[in-house]
Amino acid sequence: xxxxxxxxxxxxxxxxxxxxxxxxxxxxxxxxxxxxxxxxxxxxxxxxxxxxxxxxxxxxxxxxxxxxxxxxxxxxxxxxxxxx
Numbered sequence: 001x002x003x004x005x006x007x008x009x010x011x012x013x014x015x016x017x018x019x020x021x022x023x024x025x026x027x028x029x030x031x032x033x034x035x036x037x038x039x040x041x042x043x044x045x046x047x048x049x050x051x052x053x054x055x056x057x058x059x060x061x062x063x064x065x066x067x068x069x070x071x072x073x074x075x076x077x078x079x080x081x082x083x084x
Contacts, residue, residue: 022055022058023055023059025062035059035063039063
């Protein structure tokens with residue numbers, strides 16, 4: 001009887017846990033709104049689940065890559081060897 005009660009309680013606890021999918025860098029590169037939303041969520045959150053932590057890490061990496069690419073290909077250069 002105790003085993004059945006314990007299993008029922010554990011089952012109810014696990015059923016209440018919402019599973020958040022873990023997104024890839026490709027997803028965040030192609031879904032800019034989701035990237036912005038995830039960055040904002042990560043900045044506000046005090047405690048993150050494992051999947052939320054992975055999503056935050058991936059979103060920050062994508063944002064860093066995009067910022068680096070924007071700076072690299074911004075059109076200007078300070079390198080005298082590349083100036084006309």
